[in-house]
Amino acid sequence: MASPTAAPLPDTPKELIKQGAEALVYKTTYLLPTIPALLKLRPRKPYRHPALDLRLTKHRCLSEARLLVRARSLGIPVPAVYFVDEARGEIFMEWIEGSSVRDILDQLLASEGGEAAVDRIMVRMGEAVGKLHAADIVHGDLTTSNVMVRTSRRKGLLGGAGEQENVDVGQAEGELLLIDLGLGSVSTAEEDKAVDLYVLERAFLSTHPRAERLFGDVLEAYQRSYKGSKPVMRRLQDVRMRGRKRSMIG
Amino acid sequence: MSLQTLHLEHIPQPHAVHIFAFKDVSNASYLREQLLAGNSDFEYAFIDASALVSTAHALAAVHQAVHNLLVKQKLRTRNVHSEIVFCLSPNNNITESFRRFGISETTTSLVCVKVSSRENPISAEETEIRLQQAVKGLPAQFNDEFMAQTTDWAKVAKCYKTRPGSNGVVTEQLELEVLGKMVMRAVG
Ligand SMILES: Nc1ncnc2c1ncn2[C@@H]1O[C@H](COP(=O)(O)OP(=O)(O)O)[C@@H](O)[C@H]1O
Ligand SMILES: [Mg+2]
Numbered sequence: 001m002a003s004p005t006a007a008p009l010p011d012t013p014k015e016l017i018k019q020g021a022e023a024l025v026y027k028t029t030y031l032l033p034t035i036p037a038l039l040k041l042r043p044r045k046p047y048r049h050p051a052l053d054l055r056l057t058k059h060r061c062l063s064e065a066r067l068l069v070r071a072r073s074l075g076i077p078v079p080a081v082y083f084v085d086e087a088r089g090e091i092f093m094e095w096i097e098g099s100s101v102r103d104i105l106d107q108l109l110a111s112e113g114g115e116a117a118v119d120r121i122m123v124r125m126g127e128a129v130g131k132l133h134a135a136d137i138v139h140g141d142l143t144t145s146n147v148m149v150r151t152s153r154r155k156g157l158l159g160g161a162g163e164q165e166n167v168d169v170g171q172a173e174g175e176l177l178l179i180d181l182g183l184g185s186v187s188t189a190e191e192d193k194a195v196d197l198y199v200l201e202r203a204f205l206s207t208h209p210r211a212e213r214l215f216g217d218v219l220e221a222y223q224r225s226y227k228g229s230k231p232v233m234r235r236l237q238d239v240r241m242r243g244r245k246r247s248m249i250g
Numbered sequence: 251m252s253l254q255t256l257h258l259e260h261i262p263q264p265h266a267v268h269i270f271a272f273k274d275v276s277n278a279s280y281l282r283e284q285l286l287a288g289n290s291d292f293e294y295a296f297i298d299a300s301a302l303v304s305t306a307h308a309l310a311a312v313h314q315a316v317h318n319l320l321v322k323q324k325l326r327t328r329n330v331h332s333e334i335v336f337c338l339s340p341n342n343n344i345t346e347s348f349r350r351f352g353i354s355e356t357t358t359s360l361v362c363v364k365v366s367s368r369e370n371p372i373s374a375e376e377t378e379i380r381l382q383q384a385v386k387g388l389p390a391q392f393n394d395e396f397m398a399q400t401t402d403w404a405k406v407a408k409c410y411k412t413r414p415g416s417n418g419v420v421t422e423q424l425e426l427e428v429l430g431k432m433v434m435r436a437v438g
Contacts, residue, residue: 012259029259031309065437069430080426081433083313085321092260094426157425159306160394 014039022060022182030082030092035158037082038096040064040182042089058086060182065091067137067181074135077128077177096177097152097166101125102144104171105208117172121149122214124176126221129196132178134226138192140183143203149174194235197222198243252389253378258313262320266366267312268377271299271359271396275387278357284384285353292384295334299359300402301351301409302338303420303428304394308361310429311337314436316365330365340410340431350409359400360385361392394420 014028023042030037042057044050061084068091071078079094101121108114108121125147132139139146151174152166169175185192197219204215223229256267275281284292295312302308315333318325327333327344339347353360362385364377382389390396398420406412410431412424 011263031259031306031313032256033259035259035306062437065433069434069437072430073427080430082310082429083317084433084437085317086437087322157304157306157394157420157422159304159309 027095028092032159036095036097037092038079038094040091040093044089054087057089061086061089061091064182064184067184067186068093070186071132071135071137071178071181074131076131076135076137077175078181079177079179096148096150096179097154098148098150098174099171100145101147101149101176102203102207104149105144105211108171109208109210117170118211118214119217120172121176122217123221126218126223127225128176128178129200129218130222130225130229133193133196133222133232134228136186136188137181138185138187138189139178139181139196140185141180142178142196142200144200144207145203146178146180148177148179150177190231190235191239193232194239197232197236198239201240202243252391253374253381254392255374256309258309258316261313261316264366264368264371265316265320266374267316268364268366268372268374269308269312269392270362270364270378270381271390271392272362272385272387273359273390273396273400275358275360275385277386278353278360279355281385282353282355282357291380293329293331293364294381295331295361295363296353296357297335297338297351297361297363298353298357299361299397299400300357301405302361302397303401303406304397304425305392306425307338307397307428308363308392310432311335312363312365314432316367319365320367330367331363334363334365337436338432340435342435350405358387359390359396360387 012029014026016024017027018025023040026039026041028037028039029035042061044057045053065081065084068078068081072080079096081091081093083092084090105118108118129142149171151171152168155167201215204211223233253268253270256269257265258267281292281296285296297308312334314337315330318333319330325333327336335352336344336347338351362381364372366372401420403418410428412427
């Protein structure tokens with residue numbers, strides 16, 4: 001048992017897994033070395049005025065954390081938030097063992113007979129987005145990279161070391177989670193929700209050209225799980241029209 | 251030895267968290283009086299184990315409090331030990347958090363936490379000797395089995411307004427729901 005006067009332990013290890021425009025994303029641990037966690041860090045921007053920078057960092061960090069907690073408390077599948085230090089721009093959250101829908105679709109669509117599995121993923125994706133919108137939460141960056149499928153989960157409680165067994169599930173059966181609410185907001189506007197759907201549709205068609213028909217399945221499940229979806233679907237038509245015009249001009 | 255010493259992830263070194271659990275505690279009102287009197291020989295986080303669902307639940311509050319002490323360097327309460335009790339709370343009412351999560355006259359199962367820092371170092375051995383002297387009760391292992399045995403489900407449901415249907419067994423879902431409420435308080 002180490003006494004507090006012994007040589008200091010090294011800092012908790014963290015492994016950089018993505019360097020985005022706004023945030024650094026690490027795989028690390030929380031509380032104990034046996035509890036995996038994801039750390040999303042928004043570093044300070046030296047070119048911004050320090051006071052403004054701090055305010056922006058805090059605001060974005062809190063906004064993402066609050067949306068995650070709110071979504072989860074409403075039963076919407078998102079990672080659980082463990083800990084937040086908004087001044088340091090840190091959010092620690094549940095580590096999801098799995099892959100993005102983007103990667104999984106690539107694999108499944110390339111494999112013989114993967115279509116049935118893809119269908120099931122589409123349905124659950126529609127349901128998850130439907131639930132999100134029914135709760136008046138808009139994702140803001142709804143791409144297939146920001147939806148994950150959990151392929152393995154730890155059994156037992158977080159701290160319960162010893163009984164931590166991983167339970168593997170097939171890619172198509174794993175729980176589906178919406179991640180990255182960094183650009184999300186609370187909104188009742190049909191326009192905002194329709195733009196979410198449009199962004200997802202574009203993401204689909206640009207990365208999975210064979211998946212055009214599949215997006216129809218997403219929308220079907222979306223409408224089933226979101227009672228108020230009719231006006232959003234109408235709005236989606238307008239958003240598509242505008243998008244088409246813009247791409248003709250641009 | 252029933253006492254456990256932990257070094258929490260991402261908390262600056264040096265620090266140590268000594269944790270000791272007791273059951274069948276018979277001098278809870280005496281301990282509570284010492285706390286209220288501000289007797290520094292009794293500076294521990296004395297948590298009523300009936301309000302805890304798991305070890306991670308307790309550790310999350312310890313982590314938040316030690317983070318406030320060593321990283322934020324700003325406490326909402328008198329010291330890091332009262333801060334631990336406060337950090338269990340889903341709201342900002344400090345008095346209520348002590349009443350709900352701290353030791354009370356009727357407490358029989360107790361989780362005691364002592365934080366050792368550069369400013370206030372204390373060894374595991376010394377903590378154990380002092381706690382054995384102070385608390386009249388049976389030493390117990392601080393683990394999820396003990397936590398599950400001592401959980402008062404009605405109390406947890408009341409304190410955290412958790413969704414119904416989780417009574418009787420601690421599930422990961424319930425644990426994460428409770429942690430979510432604690433985070434919510436911290437992020438406002
Ligand atoms: N909770 C999580 N568990 C596991 N991996 C995650 C988690 N959150 C994000 N990731 C991985 O990190 C990547 C970046 O995270 P994300 O929140 O999308 O940040 P960014 O805003 O930079 O896109 C994701 O595409 C995903 O692969
Ligand atoms: Mg992303």
